Amino acid sequence: MLDLFKSRRRAKLRAQPAPSAWREILQRNLPIFNRLTPEDQAELLGHTQVFLNEKHMEGAGGLEITDEIRVTIAGQACLLLLHREIDYYPELISIIVYPSGYTANEERHIGGGFWEEGAEDRLGHTGHRLGALVLAWDAVRHGAAAPADGRNLVLHEFAHQLDFENSSGDGTPLLATRGDYLVWARVMSAEFDALRNATWSGEETLIDNYGVTNPGEFFAVITEAFFERPRALRKKHPELFEQLQRFYKQDPTTYSLEEISAPST
Numbered sequence: 567m568l569d570l571f572k573s574r575r576r577a578k579l580r581a582q583p584a585p586s587a588w589r590e591i592l593q594r595n596l597p598i599f600n601r602l603t604p605e606d607q608a609e610l611l612g613h614t615q616v617f618l619n620e621k622h623m624e625g626a627g628g629l630e631i632t633d634e635i636r637v638t639i640a641g642q643a644c645l646l647l648l649h650r651e652i653d654y655y656p657e658l659i660s661i662i663v664y665p666s667g668y669t670a671n672e673e674r675h676i677g678g679g680f681w682e683e684g685a686e687d688r689l690g691h692t693g694h695r696l697g698a699l700v701l702a703w704d705a706v707r708h709g710a711a712a713p714a715d716g717r718n719l720v721l722h723e724f725a726h727q728l729d730f731e732n733s734s735g736d737g738t739p740l741l742a743t744r745g746d747y748l749v750w751a752r753v754m755s756a757e758f759d760a761l762r763n764a765t766w767s768g769e770e771t772l773i774d775n776y777g778v779t780n781p782g783e784f785f786a787v788i789t790e791a792f793f794e795r796p797r798a799l800r801k802k803h804p805e806l807f808e809q810l811q812r813f814y815k816q817d818p819t820t821y822s823l824e825e826i827s828a829p830s831t
Contacts, residue, residue, distance in 0.1 A: 576654075579619055580612030588614065591637040596710045599641065601821035606648055613644035613654075622660040626700075629665040635703060638710055639663070642720035645793065646728065649815040655727045659697040666704045690723045694735045699723050714824040716774065716795045725789035729782055737781025739813060746812075753805045758784050772802050793818050797825065 589611065592599040599607060617640045625631045639661065647654070667689050692699040701719060709718035731740045737754060741747050757773075758781060765775040773791050777784035791799045792810040796818040800807040811817055 576616045579615045580609075582615060584611040584615055587633060588637045591634050592641045595634070595638045595707065596641050596713075597823060598645075598713045598821050601823070606821075609648055610641060610644050613647050613652075614640045616654055617644055620654055621658060624660065624662055625664075626662050627664045627666075629663055629703060631663065635663060635706075639701065639706055639720055642706070642710055642718065643724045646721065646724055646789070646814065653731070655724065655731075657695065657697065657730050658692075658699055658727050660699075662698060662700045663706075664700070664702050667702050690719045692723050692726050694730045699727065714794055714822065716772070716791055718790050718794055721790050721793055722786045725786040726782060728789075729785050735782040737783075737785040739785070741813070750809055750813075753809050754781070754784070757788075757803060757806050772798055794822070795824055796822050 589607075592610075592614075599610070602610065614637065618636055621640075623631055623636055623639070625635075629635075643655070689702040689705040690700055701723065705719045709720060726735065728739045729735050729737060732738055737758075738747065738750060741750060758777070761771060761773050761775060761784070762778045764771050765778050772795060774787040777787035788799075788806060788810065792807065792814065796807070799810075800819065
């Protein structure tokens, strides 16, 4: 009964016309929005209404949350949800937004049984079962405005949330069948090893070498590349592109600004 009520409530929210100011924010702050089909624009706005109805967003470091901040973040987060059966990032409750980068104190595992405490400068963060996601607004705004540089903080952090839907943060999101998991594991393992080897040898890579940190970070950076450098990714890593296209159920080459503004590789 609860799921039925939730589904009906979400359907009602998606069916409502989005405020015209929200569309204007996306048109202004998210250039790729203008390249989506009218149907995808409507779907994205519908998802944005559900997302902002269900997630609590608060400012930190003196930042006042405005509709511009809320819609710019939600629009990018909901780009990952187009065309898919979704539950709107079910582990996520709140989004905390700083005006710019912030410093967090944490314990870090440095190998064996050893940990160290220290401060770390961050632009964003989330964690499995944390229930929260942290973003720096200036990095959010830059990522939206530069849709072909291969880096997008919102896509990165929300890819982690998709990863968590599989009850872990192991770089494998929730897939449909056992066969899908087997193919995903084969392709991702090979690509992860290739990125690690290229990084160790000092080669230039299309995929951000931060992805060698662990499989979870690898999934986050290939998501950034898929949406921001799709043509280059399809050319250099065709099997990887195919797996991401099957999961995300869309082809960003149809709306990417990559040819216009992306640096050559």
